[in-house]
Amino acid sequence: MQPNAKDLLASHSLDILDAIPEGVFITNLEGITLYVNRMYEQLTGLSRHQVLGRQVRSLVEEGVFDLALNPEVVRKAKTVTHTQRLRNGKMLVLTGTPVFDETGALRLVITFARDITRITQLNEQVSLQKQLIEQTNEQMAYMAREQSQTTTPIFASEVMHETLNFLQTMAKTDATLLILGETGVGKDVFARYVHGQSQRSDKVMMKVDCGSISESLVESEMFGYMPGAFTGASTKGKAGYFELAKESTIFLDEIGEMPLAMQTRLLRVLQDGEIMRIGGSRPVKVDARIIAATNRDLASRIEEGKFRQDLFYRLNVATVTIPPLRERQADIQPLAEAFIRKYSAKYNKRIAFMDVTLKAMSHYSWPGNVRELENFIHSLIITHQGPIIAPADLPVSILGKEAPKTEPYSDLLQGGRSLKEIMADIESDFLDRAIRWHGSVQQVARIFKVNRSTIFRKIQKKNTDSAKDRASP
Incomplete structure (x- = not known):
C-alpha cells in the first residue's frame, strides 16, 4: 500500500468505522472499551461516554448487557459469536474477532453487533x-x-x-x-x-x-x-x-x-x-x-x-x-357383537362369539359399564388366536365360577339331555356362525376341512329339531 494511501486511511479510520452499517465495539486485551461507532450507539441507546474506558465485565455486572465476548475471544484467539440481551430488552447477535499485529501477537478485539430483536419476536x-x-x-x-x-x-x-x-x-x-x-x-x-x-x-x-x-x-x-x-x-x-x-x-x-x-x-x-x-x-x-x-x-x-x-x-x-350396564343385561350381547365387528375389522381378523360365551358375559355385572366391555373386547381381539371365542377364553373374573348363576353351562349341567345332543347343538351353532362369517358353505368346508354335505346335514338336523320343539305343546 502506498504511504500516502495508508496515511489517508489512518486519518479517516474513525469516519470509516462510523460509516459501517453494523455496530462496532473495540476493546483491548484487558476488556477496556476503546471505541464504539455511531451505529452501535443507535442500536443500543448507549452513548460513547457511557462505555468508553469501561471494563466489559463491569458493564455486565451493572446489567447494561448480559454478556461480553472479549474474555472468550482473548482466551480462544479466534472468532466467537453469541446472542446478547440489552437492558432495554433488545436482542443483538455479536461476532467478536481477534486483531493481530505484524508479529502475530493478539492486540485488540473488535465486536460487530446486529439487531435481531424483530427477528426474534417474529x-x-x-x-x-x-x-x-x-x-x-x-x-x-x-x-x-x-x-x-x-x-x-x-x-x-x-x-x-x-x-x-x-x-x-x-x-x-x-x-x-x-x-x-x-x-x-x-x-x-x-x-x-x-x-x-x-x-x-x-x-x-x-x-x-x-x-x-x-x-x-x-x-x-x-x-x-x-x-x-x-x-x-x-x-x-x-x-x-x-x-x-x-x-x-x-x-x-x-x-x-x-x-x-x-x-x-x-x-x-x-x-x-x-x-x-x-x-x-x-x-x-x-x-x-x-x-x-x-x-x-x-x-x-x-x-x-x-x-x-x-x-x-x-x-x-x-x-x-x-x-348402568348391570341394569340392562339385554344390551350386553348386541353391544359385544358390535364391538367385536368393529375391532375384528380394525385388525383384519375374523372372530365371533359362541352363544354360550355371550350368555356368560351377560351374567357379569360390568362395573366399568360399556367402556369396560369395549376395552375388554378390544384387548381380546388383539390377543385371541382362532376364529371363535369360547367361554374358556374369558377370565375367571367374568365367568364368576364361584357363583352358580353365572356358570355359562348352568342350563346344560341341569341334565336331561345326552352329551351327544349337547355337542351336536354346539357343533351346529358353530357352523351357523361360520357360514354367516365367511359367506358360504363352500368357504366353511374348505377352511375347516369338512364335507359340504356334512355341514348341510348337521344344520338341517338342528333346524328340524328346533321346529319340533316349537311345535310341541
Missing part, C-alpha cells in the same frame, strides 16, 4: 402460531373422528328404548340437556345422538372435557381472549369453544368438575346467551345448544359448596339418567 410469534395451529388441528381432528362415529346407540332393553324415545323428543328442541350416569355408560354417545337428531346436525358438535382442562386454561379455552390479553397470548386473539360452536352443539362432559369461577361464567351464557372474552370490553352473542353430562351427584356437590345451585337449576331443564 420467530416467537411463528412458534406460538404454530402451537395454536397444532392445537386447533388436534381439536378438529378429534371432532371429525367423533362426528364420523355412529350416532345411533346400540341397545335391546326396554329401559333404553324408553330413554331413546325421550332423547328423540328432546333432540327436536334447543333446550339444555343434562345427561347423568356412571362412568363408562356412554354419555358422549347419547350426546352425539341428540346432536345428530337435531336441526344442528349439519354442524360439528364441539366436545369439552371440563375435568381435563387445567384451571389456568379453562377460561381462555372456553371463552377465548382478545389480542395481547395476557403474556403469550396470540396477537390476533382466539375464539373460545362457545364461539366455535356457533349454530351447533357444545357438549360439556364431566361438568361436575368445572371450577366454581367458570360456573359463574357459564351461568351467564345460559341466562343471556353471551360470553365475554378475556381482555374484552363487549359481550359476544353465542348461538350454541348446550348438552352437559356428569357422573357426579350434583345435589351432594351443591351441599359441599362445589357446585352452584343456580347453575344446576339452569342445566336441569331436561335431565336423563343412563342406566
Whole structure:
C-alpha cells in the first residue's frame, strides 16, 4: 500500500468505522472499551461516554448487557459469536474477532453487533402460531373422528328404548340437556345422538372435557381472549369453544368438575346467551345448544359448596339418567357383537362369539359399564388366536365360577339331555356362525376341512329339531 494511501486511511479510520452499517465495539486485551461507532450507539441507546474506558465485565455486572465476548475471544484467539440481551430488552447477535499485529501477537478485539430483536419476536410469534395451529388441528381432528362415529346407540332393553324415545323428543328442541350416569355408560354417545337428531346436525358438535382442562386454561379455552390479553397470548386473539360452536352443539362432559369461577361464567351464557372474552370490553352473542353430562351427584356437590345451585337449576331443564350396564343385561350381547365387528375389522381378523360365551358375559355385572366391555373386547381381539371365542377364553373374573348363576353351562349341567345332543347343538351353532362369517358353505368346508354335505346335514338336523320343539305343546 502506498504511504500516502495508508496515511489517508489512518486519518479517516474513525469516519470509516462510523460509516459501517453494523455496530462496532473495540476493546483491548484487558476488556477496556476503546471505541464504539455511531451505529452501535443507535442500536443500543448507549452513548460513547457511557462505555468508553469501561471494563466489559463491569458493564455486565451493572446489567447494561448480559454478556461480553472479549474474555472468550482473548482466551480462544479466534472468532466467537453469541446472542446478547440489552437492558432495554433488545436482542443483538455479536461476532467478536481477534486483531493481530505484524508479529502475530493478539492486540485488540473488535465486536460487530446486529439487531435481531424483530427477528426474534417474529420467530416467537411463528412458534406460538404454530402451537395454536397444532392445537386447533388436534381439536378438529378429534371432532371429525367423533362426528364420523355412529350416532345411533346400540341397545335391546326396554329401559333404553324408553330413554331413546325421550332423547328423540328432546333432540327436536334447543333446550339444555343434562345427561347423568356412571362412568363408562356412554354419555358422549347419547350426546352425539341428540346432536345428530337435531336441526344442528349439519354442524360439528364441539366436545369439552371440563375435568381435563387445567384451571389456568379453562377460561381462555372456553371463552377465548382478545389480542395481547395476557403474556403469550396470540396477537390476533382466539375464539373460545362457545364461539366455535356457533349454530351447533357444545357438549360439556364431566361438568361436575368445572371450577366454581367458570360456573359463574357459564351461568351467564345460559341466562343471556353471551360470553365475554378475556381482555374484552363487549359481550359476544353465542348461538350454541348446550348438552352437559356428569357422573357426579350434583345435589351432594351443591351441599359441599362445589357446585352452584343456580347453575344446576339452569342445566336441569331436561335431565336423563343412563342406566348402568348391570341394569340392562339385554344390551350386553348386541353391544359385544358390535364391538367385536368393529375391532375384528380394525385388525383384519375374523372372530365371533359362541352363544354360550355371550350368555356368560351377560351374567357379569360390568362395573366399568360399556367402556369396560369395549376395552375388554378390544384387548381380546388383539390377543385371541382362532376364529371363535369360547367361554374358556374369558377370565375367571367374568365367568364368576364361584357363583352358580353365572356358570355359562348352568342350563346344560341341569341334565336331561345326552352329551351327544349337547355337542351336536354346539357343533351346529358353530357352523351357523361360520357360514354367516365367511359367506358360504363352500368357504366353511374348505377352511375347516369338512364335507359340504356334512355341514348341510348337521344344520338341517338342528333346524328340524328346533321346529319340533316349537311345535310341541
